[in-house]
Amino acid sequence: MPATSPTELLPDASTWMPATGGESGAIVLRDAGGGRYAKIVPPSAAAALSDERDRIEWLSGTGIPGPEVLDWRETEHGACLITSTVEGVPADRLDPGGLARAWPSIADALVGLHGIPVDSCPYGRTLDDMMVLARATVAEDRVRSEFLPRHLVGTPPAVILEDLERELPLRMAQEASESVICHGDLCLPNVLVDPSTSRVAGLIDLGRLGRADPCADIALLLANACETWPDARATERADRAFAARYGIVLDEARLDFYLRLDPLTW
Numbered sequence: 001m002p003a004t005s006p007t008e009l010l011p012d013a014s015t016w017m018p019a020t021g022g023e024s025g026a027i028v029l030r031d032a033g034g035g036r037y038a039k040i041v042p043p044s045a046a047a048a049l050s051d052e053r054d055r056i057e058w059l060s061g062t063g064i065p066g067p068e069v070l071d072w073r074e075t076e077h078g079a080c081l082i083t084s085t086v087e088g089v090p091a092d093r094l095d096p097g098g099l100a101r102a103w104p105s106i107a108d109a110l111v112g113l114h115g116i117p118v119d120s121c122p123y124g125r126t127l128d129d130m131m132v133l134a135r136a137t138v139a140e141d142r143v144r145s146e147f148l149p150r151h152l153v154g155t156p157p158a159v160i161l162e163d164l165e166r167e168l169p170l171r172m173a174q175e176a177s178e179s180v181i182c183h184g185d186l187c188l189p190n191v192l193v194d195p196s197t198s199r200v201a202g203l204i205d206l207g208r209l210g211r212a213d214p215c216a217d218i219a220l221l222l223a224n225a226c227e228t229w230p231d232a233r234a235t236e237r238a239d240r241a242f243a244a245r246y247g248i249v250l251d252e253a254r255l256d257f258y259l260r261l262d263p264l265t266w
Contacts, residue, residue, distance in 0.1 A: 009080035046079035052207035065202040088192030088201030101198035107245035114180035125210030134264035147263035175213040184208025219258040
C-alpha cells in the first residue's frame, strides 16, 4: 500500500469504494453514486499522474469519447485525480459474440483517434522515447515478464532488446512517415462498450497517449482480442475484418516489433 492518505486527498466526504487495483501502486476508487473515479498515487508517482491528467484534458477536446477531469489534488501525501465515469463494459468482459458485435465500432474508434491531426497533439510516445525506456528497463531488470508474448517467455530481455535494436532504423522510418495519435495501451480493458448498442462508449487509461506508429496500438489491440476469440480461425477472421474496416494491410513483422517492445516499457 502506498504511503498516501485517501481521506486527505479525496475532494469530499462522499462514500468511495474500491474499483480496481490500479497499476504502479495506485489506489482506484469509485464514488457511491457511480459518477466519479478517483485515482490516488504516492508522491513518487504524482508527476506521472499529472501527465495522465493533462492527456485526458487534451483528448476531451477532440471529440473522442472518454473521461473528463473533474478535480486534481496534490499534497505531501501524494496526488489524486478525479475523473468522470465512462459508462460501459470493458471490452475484455464481453463474450466472443459481444466482442464481434462491438468490433466494427472499436475499429471506428481507433480510426477516429488516429485521424486526429498529429501536429495538434503536444504529447509524444515515439520510438526515441520508448527505446530509452526499454534500455533502462532491461538494464535495471524491471521487465514485466507477464506481458511478454507467449513465444518469448523465458527469453532473456537483453536478447529481445538486441533484436529490437537491429530493427530500429526501419521502424523509425515507418514511424516518421505514418505517425498518428496513439492511445499507448490499447488493450480491451481500456475500451468501454455500451452493451445495449455494441458501440464504444469511451477510451480510458490515457497516461501513455501520444504521437507514435499506429501499429503500436493495433498490435496490442489484436493480440489482446485474440484471448477472447475462441480459436485461430476466428482470430484470423477478426483480424481481417479489423484491417478492412481500418483500411490497412496488416504487416505482421511490424506488429510483432511493437508486441516485443511493449513489455520492455513499463
